[in-house]
Amino acid sequence: MDLKYKRIMLKVSGEALAGETGFGIDQKILAEISEKIKAAWEIGIEIGIVVGGGNFWRGRSNPGMDRTTADHMGMLATVMNSLALQGALESIGVPTRVQSALDMPRVAESYIRRRAIRHLEKKRIVIFACGTGNPFFSTDTAAVLRAAEIEADIILLAKNVDAIYDSDPKMNQNAVRFDKISFMEVLHRQLGVMDSTATSLCMDNNIPLLVFSIKQPENIIKVLNGENVGTLVAREV
Numbered sequence: 308m309d310l311k312y313k314r315i316m317l318k319v320s321g322e323a324l325a326g327e328t329g330f331g332i333d334q335k336i337l338a339e340i341s342e343k344i345k346a347a348w349e350i351g352i353e354i355g356i357v358v359g360g361g362n363f364w365r366g367r368s369n370p371g372m373d374r375t376t377a378d379h380m381g382m383l384a385t386v387m388n389s390l391a392l393q394g395a396l397e398s399i400g401v402p403t404r405v406q407s408a409l410d411m412p413r414v415a416e417s418y419i420r421r422r423a424i425r426h427l428e429k430k431r432i433v434i435f436a437c438g439t440g441n442p443f444f445s446t447d448t449a450a451v452l453r454a455a456e457i458e459a460d461i462i463l464l465a466k467n468v469d470a471i472y473d474s475d476p477k478m479n480q481n482a483v484r485f486d487k488i489s490f491m492e493v494l495h496r497q498l499g500v501m502d503s504t505a506t507s508l509c510m511d512n513n514i515p516l517l518v519f520s521i522k523q524p525e526n527i528i529k530v531l532n533g534e535n536v537g538t539l540v541a542r543e544v
Contacts, residue, residue, distance in 0.1 A: 312460040314458065340395075344401070348430070354427075472498075488544060489543060
């Protein structure tokens with residue numbers, strides 16, 4: 308099969324795993340996502356994954372707490388999601404490793420770039436937990452950083468919306484949908500696809516970004532087959 312991409316970084320928001328409940332992990336959604344990831348893995352794609360932790364904890368939603376402490380709690384939330392995804396993938400026969408930016412050897416491997424790349428080359432899926440390991444940086448930024456480090460061809464950003472719009476489509480029925488858009492325009496319009504640090508890092512490293520709906524996880528395969536889904540964000544469009 309002629310694949311459009313060889314190595315990808317998949318970013319899944321924690322909220323997406325929660326489904327309609329808004330908290331915790333919806334096992335049905337977790338299983339659906341895992342099956343589509345397996346389908347991509349079976350056709351030979353090398354896959355890195357970063358999962359957010361917003362279904363358990365959002366540091367910015369607790370303004371009375373020290374930001375560093377709140378962000379460290381958020382990192383631990385990503386570990387729970389990473390382990391859940393690892394368990395779901397391995398239950399369907401997909402070899403998986405969790406690498407953590409914070410050392411916790413009884414739970415996960417410590418993040419080592421060369422080891423991560425070797426896992427990918429051996430067709431193991433690598434899930435990167437604890438963000439960058441530093442407070443004040445989002446898991447979106449972590450996804451871009453890890454994508455750059457492992458030399459991913461594209462970042463697939465799984466959201467609760469099917470594409471990027473010029474305004475919130477839930478609030479504005481006339482919101483305009485973008486099929487393609489540049490990083491500079493995303494920043495200029497303040498569209499909030501990712502935080503500005505992550506967007507700038509993506510642009511500086513010339514890593515394309517594809518935003519699609521996690522509610523339709525089959526889009527992962529469609530993207531890899533070169534089909535036009537979601538919104539492509541690139542340095543030039």
